[in-house]
């Protein structure tokens with residue numbers, strides 16, 4: 001199978017897969033690029049930390065008793081159904097190759113489905129009944145979108161998350177992980193990061209962390225942006241801490 005449908009900037013998923021011990025959606029070229037990136041950047045370690053955050057998110061949702069989980073940009077190796085075994089889980093991703101790849105591995109007994117949808121197309125699909133008859137009728141939903149929104153425009157994020165806020169019931173929760181910088185979006189470091197990820201064919205938005213909260217209005221921020229290594233208590237190293245560019249977690253709720 002080819003992992004490189006350029007229409008979807010497939011490297012956003014293949015490099016991630018190559019960085020993870022459990023990854024199975026990449027080829028040897030991705031492994032070489034990721035290995036080289038590991039010498040000069042914290043990329044592979046950051047991806048493993050993100051994965052630990054995703055697991056903690058699912059286990060937390062299970063503990064809180066959520067019956068319905070919607071994972072936006074769930075990627076090629078979804079494991080939420082192993083970590084929150086009692087919930088109905090709807091995975092979506094905009095890349096149909098990824099959806100097909102992941103669907104083949106969903107265990108028969110799992111209450112999980114995987115459909116193709118971009119962040120921006122999600123409201124339309126929910127209107128058409130994407131989760132009707134699969135989620136319970138409460139519309140109390142736990143949402144996740146991890147290591148995805150750095151690839152999505154501000155306008156698309158704002159309109160979709162505003163829609164989700166209106167669509168879901170009070171008590172719903174949203175956990176996000178996304179890259180952020182503590183400095184200015186127009187300084188040299190931010191430009192370097194943008195250029196670097198463009199070069200590896202995974203172009204991303206580099207946003208200042210103080211801007212995250214406004215992107216998700218009117219969701220109420222219940223845990224302010226925090227580097228994921230702190231969130232999951234990953235042992236700090238010179239690769240994880242204090243470099244001014246990180247993957248941040250943020251938790252928001254509808255009360």
Ligand SMILES: C[S@@+](CC[C@H](N)C(=O)[O-])C[C@H]1O[C@@H](n2cnc3c(N)ncnc32)[C@H](O)[C@@H]1O
Pocket residue numbers: 008012013016050051054072073074075076092093094095098117118119120145146147148151152
């Ligand atoms: C780095 S992977 C993260 C996968 C998963 N969320 C995780 O944390 O394990 C990023 C995923 O986002 C998906 N993606 C990128 N842009 C997207 C968009 N606009 N809408 C939906 N999915 C998108 C990619 O196809 C890819 O599978």
